Amino acid sequence: MSSSSNTKRRPLLKDFHLPESSVWKLSGAHVLNDLMTTGLVPALLPLYKAAFHLSYIETTLIVLVSYITSSIIQPISGLITDRHPFVWLLPIGVFCTCFGLAISGIVPNYALLMVCIALSGFGSGAFHPEASRATNLAAGENRGLTQSIFQVGGNLGQAVGPLMMPLFIITLGLHGLLWFLIAAILAFLLTWWVLPRYKQQLQKGEAKKAVAEGKHSRVGIILLVLVVAIRSWAQIGIVSFLPFYYLEQHIPLGTGDMMTFVFLFAGAIGTLIGGTISDRIGRKWLLMGSMILTIPFAWLLPTMHGLNAGVDLFFFGFFILSSFAVTVVYGQMMLPNNIGLASGLMIGFGVGAGGIGATLMGWIADHYAVSTVLDFIAILPIIAAIITFFLPNDKKLVRSRLK
Template structure:
């Protein structure tokens, strides 16, 4: 029972799922967790403007997001299990190397290496989680996987505040140890994963359902808008609170509250979506986030903690849901679905970071937070337009009947 949890309608290979969750924590700590939180450090070390500092996030996210769907689509046809250990190693080692970068150019090179590692890791780890679960347990399995990533994102500002700020930028080199740990964990399950990917490929012809391209496009835009909410808080909150003489170390703790609430929301969102439906949870997530997003620039102290907690809990609770829902929208392209939701959609936050950085340079950092309120509002409207769970299930059932009729004839 230690390695597998089963019930009449669900099954989880728990050892594999928790390994994917742990390495997801490491990966996202190094990328979406720490890179935005390191902006004040990089800005000070290399004397950068807001836009130049936000370019670091852009490079990190684009190297991950642009290539992640490519990696996913490619491995849908030709499985590359070795990308799993290689990806986690590069994502950690790249950020560790950023601590040794002598110039801004070399800093961006190190960040890009980390982003490429993340781009290779995410589709494979999500596919592995998909393989390690079945039936109604897929939402729960993706929650466990995604809560690892969201926990890494949440810990990023905390690690920067408690570890990197006292030690300086060279403190990043300690994360070479994390790169080796991630390599060890993924190599342990690689034999099982290789077998699973080969079996998945052989079973691909039996998959029922057609890809829902229009729905997937709307889903990606929802994820992009959610990502811009996240990067707005994670990347620019220290700059905004600096106007009110709040130390960077305290601002990073505010970020931790927001992202830790998101991790909690992710953990709760998956099982709730298994019970109430993926679309229902997604719409509720975006609608509940709207008032908190509008309140962020108007609160301080204890009220800021409450508002940021509510904002993170609501807007980030759909992380696991969007992955599973995307796999339903693209049933014949699971790797591509994972790459688009975890990679391109989330990684497009880097574009948002550069846009928000430019906005901060031209109009002031306050405008970044006044813009935040409109992002979940637009995402909620798009979520409402998505096809329902029931419609997708009906289409899959119709395709199954059609396939059986063709076989009979």
């Protein structure tokens, strides 16, 4: 066996600059951050709707505020911290995310609820670009895998969110959200423990950035943001409206939450596998393949019931979210000197567009039916797959940086 062969078989984590514990702490903080936003906020909509006597469009405005505040702050935060990194955004941001949602359980009116949701969204927007930068420093040659470890944390947080409903919320009411003040403290500690090592690696990263080469692909980043936004519309559409769809069919809320968990948990598995595969076959082809493979499961969903629906949702979530980490790395490759901005666009602006989609789908549900929302979601992967065809080849992006 040659030495070169042995080198190829070395463990993937050997190339990390940050210790493995830092990567997993960032991923753990990501679990708590996304649990409080994309995990719990959509799952809480039926309870918010009942508590404040809201229409569908007023209810989905909660998602819009959560997503838009995060969407607006992430690219701005990323652009600023690309020039002047502020490592304390890690613990401060994730603390505000958890704290804002926790106190939303005790507010007396809809306006204050929106303030709490906005605080949580701004915290998430501050956390993500800095956390993605730290993860990027940890990547070595396995950027897809490393980013997947970080993003799987967020996906797990989203998946676990609906399962928290019977544990805390339905039993204790909205006041049960106060228990998540514990999560705010834990998230702060997880990111605070990473700071010393992150500061050291950041100094090395800035030294490398000064001599970085490569052209930015502005058209490519715009098209990629569109794909991420469309994917986000599909994801938030399932998470927000699937429970309502089952309620209209007189199926208990817990069943809808369990189906949502299946969708998001499968997405977490897909994120890890997709990121790993993309290191080998390329980001463009992984992204295009994931969208094409999603199409039949999106079309079949409205016709499925019971166990068949669970199986369909598993593959739907697996394929459409398998590109989650891939698009972050892909965006960073298109903006090699603006890692924070790229991360903010991919995780923030693109994903935050899901809030706009949720409001549109709320309008569709109010004027037509919730089942029409599922029909609308079915066409989204087709549009995303077509746009992906026009994206630049990521292997050519790498070659251009090496010239």
